[in-house]
Amino acid sequence: MRVRATIDGQTVWQTREVSALSGGGAGGQGSLTVHIGLGDAAQAELIEVYWPSGYTQSLTNQAADQYLTIVEDDGGLVSGYAYLDANQNCQRDAGEPGLPGRVMEVLPGPYYVTTNDSGYYALSLPLGSYTVHQVAEPGWQQSCPAAGSYSLTASAQGQQLLGNDFGSQALCQGPELSVSLGFTAFRRGQENSGSYTIHNRGPEAASPLSLHLDLGAAGFLSGASLPWDAVTVLPDGGRRYSWDLPSLPAFGQLTIQLTDSIAANAAEGASLDILATATTSGPACATTQATASFSAEVTGSVDPNDMLVYPAGIGPGHVIQPSDTLYYRIRFQNLGNAPAARVEIVDTLPATLDLSTLRFIGKSHPGVESVSEDGVLRWVFAPIYLPDSLSDEAGSHGFVDFAILPQAGLPAGTRIAHQAWISFDYQAAIATPPVFRTLGLRNGEVPVEAEVWVSPQPVETTGLVSVRIPGTPAVDLPLEQVDLYALDGRYLQS
Template identity: 25%
Template sequence: MKKGYLQLLFCFLLLVSSSSTFAQIATYNRGDITAVINPTMNHDSNACSSTCFVTANITINSSFLNDSVIIVDTITHTRLFATGNATGASPWSVIAGINMYNTVQPDYMVGGGVVFFNGPVLKIISGVDTIDSIPNNYVLPVPNPCTYNNVTGTIYVDNNGDCAYNAGDVPLNGLIVTGTENLFSPSTGLYMNNVYTVPTGIYTMRMQQSWMTNYTISLPPSYAFIFPVTSCFTGSITSTTLPLINADFPLQCSSNIDLQCWANAPCDIRPLGAFLLHPYATNTGCDSATGIMTLIKDSHTTYNASLSTNPATYVSGDTLQWNYTNLTNISNGAYWNSFIAGVHLTPDATVNIGDTLCFHGYATIASNDIDSTNNVFNICIPVVASFDPNIKEVSPRGTGVTGNIPVSTPDLEYTIHFQNTGTALAYNVNVVDTLDADVDALSLKIVGASHYMVPEWLAPGVVRFNFNSIFLPDSNTNEPASHGFVRFKVNMHTGLALGTQIKNKGYIYFDSNPAVITNEALNTIADPTVAVTNVIQSGNVRIYPNPATTQITVENLQNGTLSIMGINGNVVMSKEITAVKTTIDISHLPAGMYIIKTTNKNSTSTTKLIKQ
């Protein structure tokens, strides 16, 4: 490997116009990789902002077909860019755009005549070569930024109506204040800003002074029903002066309120998994609200008062109630006040994945409540569960539990699915497959893969699929991106005898962890002219035919239960069995593989069913 070195080249270019461009180019070398990191920064005095765009110009000096380049954020281990050499060009050049944390910086962020742009610390990987810890922070000089100045004022309830903030008045904390500014050419359009009042009722808003025509400070229209226009409060303040102090809002309260009731809930529920539901009542209004909040829980959940916060004051069956008093936007010096309960609930044993648990709640409607529609809520939460996502499939699947196929079958196509269900990023995934002796290993053909992959023969008939630097996220962080697969075809040897079984399973290695072993894919060479009716038998219980199309027959399960589940564990059908022999209609089930679970007083067993 070549000795790595860092060569820094700074180029400065200043354009005399309404904008200026400033570049800081850095060149890095390691092994066969040459990377030129090229940030282009620009300040536009008309728009009163600066921008920064970064490209990585990468050259692999000695490359080959299916060579790869990967760029990774070294802090989060997120893959930012990946591509492969589809032409076999050597040298091979790649241009990648790098997203910055802050692509645009307004001029009010300028300090000491400069503005800062920050991006991810980069790692560039190609084969065995890696350039690590490439900084991605830049400084842009802004010699003449746009100017800004402050508008300040106090928002309060003017209890004595004298239009001045004095003893007895109540400052309002947490109110939104909106500023809208009209700008003249060459800077066109509106400049808008929102701030909140602090506990003393004071707000401070920074407004753009450059290119300003005028500006307006106002409260959102949603407050109008509480704070009507009076001789002291006209709804807004318009000015052409900056800075501006004592831009106060002396407010008079109306008697209107808006009580709202809702619940914060988890996005999903697990069977037998306890969870918290947070119903709450809140009042927007100066007048206080007192009443009752009611929750009707799903009947398939159990309430535990000792593990709940603000336990219900009244419980009857599935109905829980709480008393709330004096909810007002002024109490405790805050504008937004709520009564919140944490309800500890556990699904009962009848709840299974695929079910939905529903909850209904409401709060007392007062005569001065301007909107009664938001006093009621209905929430339904799906029940989910995990299952083993690391499986192996074969096509054709064949018929029956032994996967019967004719000897004339041209080839077998295998797909190995894998998923990172751990708690951290998987840097490398390696899939090892030992081919059955009845297939031709030399006929192996890669059909597809989810990520860049390099196959490697470890021994005759033993192949390893290397997903190096895959950076596969875990399912908790990014479930859709946590999956991967490899798909390949092999030919069977000619002249295989009837009854020959071709078996295959995969071994999946996530980094240095022990192998995750897939199910075994099975095919059996069978005479296509002989009809086969397979029988599943567990103990004395018999289920047939298998595969089935429209119905199955169950024998010797009297006084028991038969459940049919999808491969994800979701129960799609359940039936109580009373007779010695029972026929069950399955014509409504989609084609595929299912799990049958049978239970009686003597035993419980599971087996597979193929629905065609």
């Protein structure tokens, strides 16, 4: 990069190379920060950045005495709104709200992006010609644009393609509730953070609104951003936390930030189950009640930047069925000594996962998620101002959730493995430990029905295990391998 400024009456050009090893200032090793001295100049008249892609980006008349974050312009930025077209005039009028959570597909690619809480979406694209359309949403009918989609051409670097709005009408005029849950690691003896989010995706308010959160016996809430109205003890020793609210407006969202504590004597590896329920007594589009559940193991010390996947699967190979939906959670934590203004998560899905079945489920902070044509998932939280763990340990955590199915027709034994990369404020990305699952039986195959005999019971030191297949002659053959599991599915030994 190079910078032009008038210093002591002279036009001066200064050049810097920016790399992971050339940053200036204290602790410059590994930094992407450079410092430019401007003397008595009040501004940098021109900043030119020469990106590795070959693109030259220019900024003019930038004031002195400031830090600038410069990100490479994309080929084209397509953006717009999804909104309620109440009067069917194909334009967003005052009082017509944006529709959150709508999915836009861009072809060729495909590329995907979802609208934020205001109904806004934006997606960066390489140079080329594209068609943008809104993925159909149950209970809604798209009314605009008349052609059903937009045809666009990104012909120049940094071009902005604005105003690609989609109007829709609700087929039902009642509220439509949905619930999502998210938690960081359940660490025994420590406080952990989570969130309980309720959406009303319908065009009318949900009134009144009753919320319940059932927490297993190993845990309890120590705080909430919205204080609960009541807490009761459940028959299994768990607790139910209740909130009674007058209403949740149309297209509204309520997120309750939670702080939970796990008992110090909770068994490591034990399962902690959480159930959330939102109920309205008024007429609703789909149902008057929405639920969400969450289950995870109680842990000791954990890597704060990791990826989890459920179901856990059976045995050391984490064997699952081809029809199992895989639920992924990527967790992150700011372990620095200052708040992080920006967090980005990138997860490249393996070809063994079916991209067409992808569902974004939830996230801990407001942000934008997108999917590229080659299955690269990206979440960007900016600005997020995520506290550092030294000043606010509980607030330094975050997460994203998504669900997806394996590709159909994969053979038994196929391994589904991947990992995510997390970066804070453009620093070098942190890789999560890889996770994997193994496909079990092919669709259509039937397991052998057999009787397993163990004696004596209970086994103290030595036992005999035999397998008998009904209807077949008895044959004295050694078993090649016996895998032992606990009643809750945990692998013990072979």
